[in-house]
Structures are given as C-alpha cells and as structure tokens.
Amino acid sequence: MFTQLFGNYLLRKGVVTPDQLVSAIKASCESHVKLGTLCIHAGIMSASEVEKVYILQTHRDARFGEIAIEEGYITPSQLEDVMEDQSPHYLVLAQELIERGIITHDELEKLLGEYNKETGLNDINVLNEQRDQLHTLVENFIHQSNISRDNVIIDYIQLLFNDLIRFIGDDFTPLNLIPFNDYKNVVCATQEIEGHYNISTAVDMSEATAIEFAKRYAGETFTQFDEYVSASLEDFLNLHNGLFLINVSNNENIELKLMPPLSIGKGDLKQSDNTYLLPLSYTFGTVNFLIGLND
Amino acid sequence: MISRDLKILIADDSILARKQLKDVLLTAGYNDFIEAKDGKEAINFYKQDKADIVFLDIVMPQVDGIEAVKQIRAYDENANIVMVSSVGTQGQIRSAIEAGAKDFIQKPFVSNQILTVLNNIMKGN
Structure with a gap:
C-alpha cells in the first residue's frame, strides 16, 4: 500500500x-521481476522447471513458491532467501x-x-x-483532503486499498479524496450499509474500464460490457463491504446490516451531502469510489 | 462415494456468483441445477422441486438468506442448506446456524471448500 x-x-x-x-x-x-526469474538468476531452478510451475499455477490456486517447494525444486529456506532479494x-x-x-x-x-x-x-x-x-x-x-479523521472512514479506506490490491491489482494510485455533490455516474454499482454507522457506497467507471476491472475480479475473459461485467462491480462492492462488516463486528462488537448491491442507470446516482469521491487511477482506467457518511 | 445425480439449488442475486459456484460443481461432475436470484424464488423453487442441497447467499433482495433458511426448514426440516456469503460476522453465522443452515462458507470461496462441505453434508457428517 x-x-x-x-x-x-x-x-x-x-x-x-x-x-x-x-x-x-x-x-x-x-x-x-518475477519470482521464477529470480530463481533462475539465483541458480536454484532451471528454466524448464520454472515453466512447469507456471503451467501448474494455471490449474491451481497456489503461489509460485508453494508449488516449487511441493515439486521439490527448491527448499523453503531457498525461497525465503530469494524473496528477501526482491525489491x-x-x-x-x-x-x-x-x-x-x-x-x-x-x-x-x-x-x-x-x-x-x-x-x-x-x-x-x-x-x-x-x-x-x-x-x-x-x-x-x-x-x-481536509476530511475529519474519523476512524470509520480510515478503516473503510484502508480495507478498500487492501481489497483492491488483493482482488484487482496493485497498479493504481489514489487521487485525492474530495467532497462531491453532483457526480454523474456511468457504469455504477451501489450498496448501503445500515445500523450504528450508515454508509452509502458506490463504484463507478466507464464501460471499457468496467470490462478490464471485471476481467481481473472474476478471472474470466470478458470482451464486451454485459450483465456479468455489471455483476462483477456489484460483487466486488459486496465482498469489500462484507469484509468491512466483519472487521467492525470483530473490532467493535457492532453488527451492521448490508443491503443488496444494485446497478444504477447512467446519471441516476443519488448522493447525500457528505459524499466523498475517491478516484483511483489504474493502469487500465479510472475507478471512482463514492463514500457517503449519513447521520 | 457421493452420487453425482444430486439436485442442487443455488440462490444468489449475483449472476456471476451463481455462475462461479455452478462452474465449481460442474467441474466436479454435478449437472442438475436450479438457480434462484433471491430468497423468495429460493423458497418457491424448493417447494416446487425439492433439492438435495441448497447453497444460499445471505444479502439478497425480496427475502434475505436467513429468512429463506427459516422458511425452507419450516417446509422441510431435513433440508440441507449451506450459506455462502461475504458477511461472515459472528452474528450472521450464529443466525444462519440457528435458523437451520448446516454450514457457512465465507466468500471469496475456493473450489475445495465447496466440495468438502457438500461431501460432508451428503455423507451425514
């Protein structure tokens, strides 16, 4: 981060x-530099072994290092040494x-x-x-951004950065968070969090950016904007907000309620007075998050 | 050995989440699915065509997953229901289990979690 x-x-x-x-x-x-390349450079794996691990990775939900150890190409301590050398x-x-x-x-x-x-x-x-x-x-x-340093919004945004890195990728830069009252949405998913904290959340982007976002989130090959792409935006928001509710429940012993995510038509997004726009400049386009803190 | 002829009801308001769950089960050899896009449909479909196992999301429109568990279990006290949700708070898990769900899987899931839970439930564990 x-x-x-x-x-x-x-x-x-x-x-x-x-x-x-x-x-x-x-x-x-x-x-x-990929871990495989570093292993070749360190002389602990051959190119064909690295290639084999990359192929195995396409069938399994496991990291390069885990597979390389399982296959007997490297030892855990060799992996540790190589990882330490990564910049x-x-x-x-x-x-x-x-x-x-x-x-x-x-x-x-x-x-x-x-x-x-x-x-x-x-x-x-x-x-x-x-x-x-x-x-x-x-x-x-x-x-x-001159926003009150409310712990809720800090925790929410910290988790958002973590979830983006985890589920979409780390090739983004957050632009400054700004108050926004007249945002015109394009491809947008929204979700309300209710209870002790009332938070309106939304994610919005162009169709082309949404296709790239959905490809990364779902791990599928989308070529055009369709209901699966739209569902990917809703699912990411739902997943992130669900994890936020778990954190609040664990850390503060507060149970919040999550409403079903919704896709919103172009220009139909309604915002409260305390809505902040958080644009994230990804290498494939700009992803806009809107976070509204309601009373 | 679990029969691959199971009828599986998948209830989730996300078309993508239904597809991802179905893909896992299809790969494992299951192919008899009923899909519901909210809790109300899940209850109605279960009453029309009883499924061997139900995978239910919690946050859904019309009727949420917890209420759907209650209504399905009121109709069939032996219903096999598994919650699959991103909201795995202690409170939600407790509510789901008290309502009659047999297990809870936190999203994002990995294939093995789904298949292990399905196998355990169908073996009666």
Missing part, C-alpha cells in the same frame, strides 16, 4: 503528472521514474525523507504487514 500512497504524494507535490505516473506504473509492473515495488516504480528522467536519485531520496516526515514513519521498509503504520499512512492521506 506504500507504493500507492507514495504515488499520491508525488502527484500532490506536482513531481509527476497523472499520465507520467500511470505510464511508469505500467512499466514497473512489467519490469517487476519493494515502490523502488521499482521510483527506478522507472528516474530512468525516464522525471526525477533524480537525489530528488527521490529527498521526497522519501519528506514523505516519511509528513506521515511520521521512520522506516518504510518494515511497513508491509504493520497495521498501525498502514493506519497512519491512510490517516495522513485522508488528512490531506
């Missing part, structure tokens, strides 16, 4: 344009920006230092699974 929020910081500081950032993210995803994604992205002449090494160092100072984080390299630090990052992101 650091990569996505650091991308937002670079945009906010005017260091990169949205187009430059999307293009660099695309390239960094492609240049992100964090934000550095691959930064490298891409440097190679394109958009920033220099010195500027990167300064920007990272300033961002760490802004967020109060001392060591970004230990960020990955540390919930409190991720909370601080998201809190800082929301604070930039």
Whole structure:
C-alpha cells in the first residue's frame, strides 16, 4: 500500500503528472521481476522447471513458491532467501521514474525523507504487514483532503486499498479524496450499509474500464460490457463491504446490516451531502469510489 | 462415494456468483441445477422441486438468506442448506446456524471448500 500512497504524494507535490505516473506504473509492473526469474538468476531452478510451475499455477490456486517447494525444486529456506532479494515495488516504480528522467536519485531520496516526515514513519521498509503504520499512512492521506479523521472512514479506506490490491491489482494510485455533490455516474454499482454507522457506497467507471476491472475480479475473459461485467462491480462492492462488516463486528462488537448491491442507470446516482469521491487511477482506467457518511 | 445425480439449488442475486459456484460443481461432475436470484424464488423453487442441497447467499433482495433458511426448514426440516456469503460476522453465522443452515462458507470461496462441505453434508457428517 506504500507504493500507492507514495504515488499520491508525488502527484500532490506536482513531481509527476497523472499520465507520467500511470505510464511508469505500467512499466514497473512489467519490469517487476518475477519470482521464477529470480530463481533462475539465483541458480536454484532451471528454466524448464520454472515453466512447469507456471503451467501448474494455471490449474491451481497456489503461489509460485508453494508449488516449487511441493515439486521439490527448491527448499523453503531457498525461497525465503530469494524473496528477501526482491525489491519493494515502490523502488521499482521510483527506478522507472528516474530512468525516464522525471526525477533524480537525489530528488527521490529527498521526497522519501519528506514523505516519511509528513506521515511520521521512520522506516518504510518494515511497513508491509504493520497495521498501525498502514493506519497512519491512510490517516495522513485522508488528512490531506481536509476530511475529519474519523476512524470509520480510515478503516473503510484502508480495507478498500487492501481489497483492491488483493482482488484487482496493485497498479493504481489514489487521487485525492474530495467532497462531491453532483457526480454523474456511468457504469455504477451501489450498496448501503445500515445500523450504528450508515454508509452509502458506490463504484463507478466507464464501460471499457468496467470490462478490464471485471476481467481481473472474476478471472474470466470478458470482451464486451454485459450483465456479468455489471455483476462483477456489484460483487466486488459486496465482498469489500462484507469484509468491512466483519472487521467492525470483530473490532467493535457492532453488527451492521448490508443491503443488496444494485446497478444504477447512467446519471441516476443519488448522493447525500457528505459524499466523498475517491478516484483511483489504474493502469487500465479510472475507478471512482463514492463514500457517503449519513447521520 | 457421493452420487453425482444430486439436485442442487443455488440462490444468489449475483449472476456471476451463481455462475462461479455452478462452474465449481460442474467441474466436479454435478449437472442438475436450479438457480434462484433471491430468497423468495429460493423458497418457491424448493417447494416446487425439492433439492438435495441448497447453497444460499445471505444479502439478497425480496427475502434475505436467513429468512429463506427459516422458511425452507419450516417446509422441510431435513433440508440441507449451506450459506455462502461475504458477511461472515459472528452474528450472521450464529443466525444462519440457528435458523437451520448446516454450514457457512465465507466468500471469496475456493473450489475445495465447496466440495468438502457438500461431501460432508451428503455423507451425514
């Protein structure tokens, strides 16, 4: 999640344009060195063994490393060593920006230092699974948009970033969260959360973006906008909101009610006064989330 | 060995979720399905054509999954019902089991979870 929020910081500081950032993210995803390649480079797997694992991966819900160990190609400790050598994604992205002449090494160092100072984080390299630090990052992101630092919205957005990375992909940058009262939707799914907190949620995008979003979410080959693509948007929202309800139930002992998701016709979305627009710039298009906090 | 001739009722308001569940079961050799897009249809279809096992979503329009479990179990106390939902809070799981569901699968599911639960229920575990 650091990569996505650091991308937002670079945009906010005017260091990169949205187009430059999307293009660099695309390239960094492609240049992100695959584990198989690293294993070949480390001399612990042959190319044909790596190829075999990739084929097995297409039939199974398992990671490259898990299969490679099961097949006896590598040991768990060899996997650990190789994983440690993988560069964090934000550095691959930064490298891409440097190679394109958009920033220099010195500027990167300064920007990272300033961002760490802004967020109060001392060591970004230990960020990955540390919930409190991720909370601080998201809190800082929301604070930039002058929205009250309500824990509910911080938790909701933190989980949203996690779910997007988990189910859609990490090649996005969140743009700033802004209050929005007159949003014209295109392809849109909505869902209401009711109870102790009343939250209206929606996800909206163009048809072409929806097809790419649905392909990633459902793991299917969609070529045109149809009811399955539309259902993918509803299902993602329902899944994310369902996981949010579980977190609230576990952490606060509060049971919320989730209403069925709905697809909304073009321009028919109704918003409350406290609706915020969160645009996410993915490499395949912009995905807009709308979050309305109701009394 | 579980018979592959089971009649399976899948109730979910998402056409994609129904397809994904059906794909898992088709791959495992099952091919007799009834699909319902809400809880009301699920109850009506069960009464018209009793299924051997029912997979029910919770968040659905018309009648939600918990109420559908209650009504199906009131009609047939031996109905085999499994909840498949993204809202796996302790409260929802408790409500589903108290209403008569035999198991609960959290979305997103993996194929093995569906088939293991189906096998256990049909073996009477």
